[in-house]
Amino acid sequence: MKKIIWLLLTYKVPAEPSAKRIAIWRRLKSMGAVYLQNGVCVLPRTDDHIRRLKILENDIAQASGESVILETVALDAGQEEKVIARFKAERDEAYAEFIDKCDDFEREVAKEITAAHYSYAELEENDVDLKKLQGWIEKIAKLDFYGAAQAEEARRRLKGCERVLDDYARRVFDARGEDG
Numbered sequence: 001m002k003k004i005i006w007l008l009l010t011y012k013v014p015a016e017p018s019a020k021r022i023a024i025w026r027r028l029k030s031m032g033a034v035y036l037q038n039g040v041c042v043l044p045r046t047d048d049h050i051r052r053l054k055i056l057e058n059d060i061a062q063a064s065g066e067s068v069i070l071e072t073v074a075l076d077a078g079q080e081e082k083v084i085a086r087f088k089a090e091r092d093e094a095y096a097e098f099i100d101k102c103d104d105f106e107r108e109v110a111k112e113i114t115a116a117h118y119s120y121a122e123l124e125e126n127d128v129d130l131k132k133l134q135g136w137i138e139k140i141a142k143l144d145f146y147g148a149a150q151a152e153e154a155r156r157r158l159k160g161c162e163r164v165l166d167d168y169a170r171r172v173f174d175a176r177g178e179d180g
Helices: 016-030 047-062 077-114 120-142 153-174
Strands: 007-010 036-039 042-043 067-071
Touching: 007 047, 016 047, 016 067, 036 077, 042 047, 042 153, 047 067, 077 153
Parallel strands: none
Antiparallel strands: 007 042, 007 067, 036 042
Protein backbone atom coordinates (compact mmCIF):
# COMPACT_ATOMS: atom_id res chain seq x y z
CA MET A 1 0.00 0.00 0.00
CA LYS A 2 1.31 3.41 -0.98
CA LYS A 3 1.85 5.75 1.94
CA ILE A 4 -0.05 9.02 1.97
CA ILE A 5 2.13 12.09 2.04
CA TRP A 6 0.80 14.93 4.15
CA LEU A 7 1.82 18.50 4.61
CA LEU A 8 2.32 19.31 8.27
CA LEU A 9 2.13 22.91 9.39
CA THR A 10 3.21 23.96 12.83
CA TYR A 11 2.73 27.57 13.75
CA LYS A 12 2.32 30.01 16.57
CA VAL A 13 1.15 33.58 16.45
CA PRO A 14 0.81 36.13 19.23
CA ALA A 15 -2.45 35.93 21.16
CA GLU A 16 -3.21 39.56 20.36
CA PRO A 17 -4.61 40.79 18.13
CA SER A 18 -6.83 37.75 18.09
CA ALA A 19 -8.28 38.68 14.68
CA LYS A 20 -5.04 37.59 12.98
CA ARG A 21 -4.98 34.25 14.79
CA ILE A 22 -8.65 33.65 13.94
CA ALA A 23 -8.09 34.59 10.27
CA ILE A 24 -5.28 32.03 10.01
CA TRP A 25 -7.44 29.34 11.66
CA ARG A 26 -10.32 30.10 9.27
CA ARG A 27 -8.09 29.89 6.22
CA LEU A 28 -6.71 26.54 7.32
CA LYS A 29 -10.20 25.18 8.02
CA SER A 30 -11.41 26.43 4.63
CA MET A 31 -8.62 24.37 3.05
CA GLY A 32 -9.81 21.27 4.94
CA ALA A 33 -6.89 21.14 7.38
CA VAL A 34 -7.20 18.88 10.40
CA TYR A 35 -5.63 19.97 13.65
CA LEU A 36 -3.62 17.30 15.44
CA GLN A 37 -3.19 19.68 18.35
CA ASN A 38 -3.08 23.42 18.90
CA GLY A 39 -1.00 25.04 16.16
CA VAL A 40 -0.28 21.73 14.38
CA CYS A 41 -2.34 20.70 11.38
CA VAL A 42 -2.14 18.44 8.35
CA LEU A 43 -3.42 18.44 4.80
CA PRO A 44 -3.00 15.98 1.95
CA ARG A 45 0.03 16.94 -0.15
CA THR A 46 -1.15 18.70 -3.31
CA ASP A 47 0.41 21.49 -5.33
CA ASP A 48 -2.52 23.73 -4.40
CA HIS A 49 -2.06 23.04 -0.67
CA ILE A 50 1.69 23.68 -0.93
CA ARG A 51 1.06 27.01 -2.64
CA ARG A 52 -1.60 28.08 -0.17
CA LEU A 53 0.48 27.05 2.86
CA LYS A 54 3.46 29.03 1.55
CA ILE A 55 1.22 32.10 1.27
CA LEU A 56 -0.07 31.43 4.78
CA GLU A 57 3.51 31.06 6.03
CA ASN A 58 4.15 34.61 4.84
CA ASP A 59 0.96 35.86 6.53
CA ILE A 60 1.99 34.18 9.78
CA ALA A 61 5.38 35.92 9.62
CA GLN A 62 3.64 39.26 8.99
CA ALA A 63 1.56 38.60 12.12
CA SER A 64 4.86 38.29 14.08
CA GLY A 65 4.43 34.53 14.24
CA GLU A 66 6.53 31.51 13.41
CA SER A 67 5.74 28.51 11.21
CA VAL A 68 7.30 25.42 9.70
CA ILE A 69 5.89 23.40 6.80
CA LEU A 70 6.99 19.78 6.46
CA GLU A 71 6.12 16.79 4.32
CA THR A 72 5.37 13.78 6.46
CA VAL A 73 4.10 10.21 6.36
CA ALA A 74 2.57 8.14 9.12
CA LEU A 75 4.85 5.70 10.91
CA ASP A 76 2.57 2.77 10.09
CA ALA A 77 -0.87 1.93 8.68
CA GLY A 78 -2.51 2.33 12.10
CA GLN A 79 -1.20 5.88 12.49
CA GLU A 80 -2.21 6.72 8.93
CA GLU A 81 -5.72 5.47 9.61
CA LYS A 82 -5.95 7.66 12.74
CA VAL A 83 -5.23 10.75 10.65
CA ILE A 84 -7.64 9.71 7.89
CA ALA A 85 -10.30 9.07 10.55
CA ARG A 86 -9.87 12.67 11.77
CA PHE A 87 -10.44 13.98 8.24
CA LYS A 88 -13.51 11.78 7.80
CA ALA A 89 -14.94 12.79 11.19
CA GLU A 90 -14.63 16.50 10.38
CA ARG A 91 -16.34 16.06 7.01
CA ASP A 92 -19.05 13.89 8.57
CA GLU A 93 -19.71 16.70 11.04
CA ALA A 94 -20.11 19.13 8.13
CA TYR A 95 -22.35 16.70 6.22
CA ALA A 96 -24.52 16.21 9.35
CA GLU A 97 -24.99 19.97 9.64
CA PHE A 98 -25.85 20.07 5.93
CA ILE A 99 -28.45 17.31 6.39
CA ASP A 100 -30.01 19.33 9.24
CA LYS A 101 -30.34 22.28 6.86
CA CYS A 102 -31.99 19.99 4.30
CA ASP A 103 -34.53 19.10 7.01
CA ASP A 104 -35.15 22.82 7.59
CA PHE A 105 -35.56 23.43 3.85
CA GLU A 106 -38.06 20.60 3.44
CA ARG A 107 -40.03 21.78 6.51
CA GLU A 108 -40.15 25.33 5.15
CA VAL A 109 -41.52 24.21 1.78
CA ALA A 110 -44.01 21.86 3.47
CA LYS A 111 -45.21 24.79 5.58
CA GLU A 112 -45.88 26.83 2.42
CA ILE A 113 -47.78 23.90 0.86
CA THR A 114 -49.86 23.38 4.01
CA ALA A 115 -50.72 27.09 4.01
CA ALA A 116 -51.43 26.92 0.24
CA HIS A 117 -49.03 29.83 -0.14
CA TYR A 118 -48.16 29.56 -3.83
CA SER A 119 -46.36 32.74 -4.79
CA TYR A 120 -43.51 33.44 -7.16
CA ALA A 121 -41.74 35.38 -4.42
CA GLU A 122 -41.81 32.36 -2.11
CA LEU A 123 -40.69 30.07 -4.93
CA GLU A 124 -37.79 32.40 -5.72
CA GLU A 125 -36.80 32.56 -2.05
CA ASN A 126 -36.81 28.77 -1.79
CA ASP A 127 -34.85 28.50 -5.04
CA VAL A 128 -32.17 30.78 -3.55
CA ASP A 129 -32.07 28.57 -0.45
CA LEU A 130 -31.68 25.46 -2.61
CA LYS A 131 -28.81 27.07 -4.52
CA LYS A 132 -27.11 27.78 -1.17
CA LEU A 133 -27.47 24.10 -0.25
CA GLN A 134 -26.03 23.07 -3.63
CA GLY A 135 -23.04 25.37 -3.17
CA TRP A 136 -22.50 24.24 0.40
CA ILE A 137 -22.37 20.54 -0.46
CA GLU A 138 -19.87 21.31 -3.24
CA LYS A 139 -17.63 23.03 -0.70
CA ILE A 140 -17.86 20.12 1.73
CA ALA A 141 -17.22 17.56 -1.03
CA LYS A 142 -14.15 19.50 -2.20
CA LEU A 143 -12.66 19.04 1.29
CA ASP A 144 -13.78 15.40 1.62
CA PHE A 145 -10.37 13.98 0.75
CA TYR A 146 -11.02 10.45 2.05
CA GLY A 147 -14.72 9.74 1.50
CA ALA A 148 -16.63 10.48 4.69
CA ALA A 149 -19.48 8.12 5.60
CA GLN A 150 -22.21 10.81 5.49
CA ALA A 151 -21.36 11.98 1.95
CA GLU A 152 -23.83 9.72 0.14
CA GLU A 153 -26.66 10.53 2.57
CA ALA A 154 -26.00 14.25 2.11
CA ARG A 155 -26.16 13.90 -1.69
CA ARG A 156 -29.34 11.86 -1.39
CA ARG A 157 -30.91 14.51 0.84
CA LEU A 158 -29.98 17.28 -1.60
CA LYS A 159 -31.73 15.35 -4.38
CA GLY A 160 -34.76 15.16 -2.09
CA CYS A 161 -34.69 18.92 -1.61
CA GLU A 162 -34.52 19.38 -5.36
CA ARG A 163 -37.59 17.14 -5.81
CA VAL A 164 -39.47 19.02 -3.07
CA LEU A 165 -38.77 22.34 -4.77
CA ASP A 166 -39.75 20.96 -8.19
CA ASP A 167 -43.06 19.80 -6.71
CA TYR A 168 -43.62 23.19 -5.07
CA ALA A 169 -42.82 24.97 -8.36
CA ARG A 170 -45.42 22.87 -10.17
CA ARG A 171 -47.97 23.79 -7.51
CA VAL A 172 -47.12 27.50 -7.87
CA PHE A 173 -47.47 27.34 -11.64
CA ASP A 174 -50.73 25.37 -11.37
CA ALA A 175 -52.13 27.88 -8.87
CA ARG A 176 -51.17 30.71 -11.22
CA GLY A 177 -52.64 28.89 -14.23
CA GLU A 178 -49.34 28.71 -16.11
CA ASP A 179 -47.35 25.95 -17.70
CA GLY A 180 -44.08 25.35 -15.86
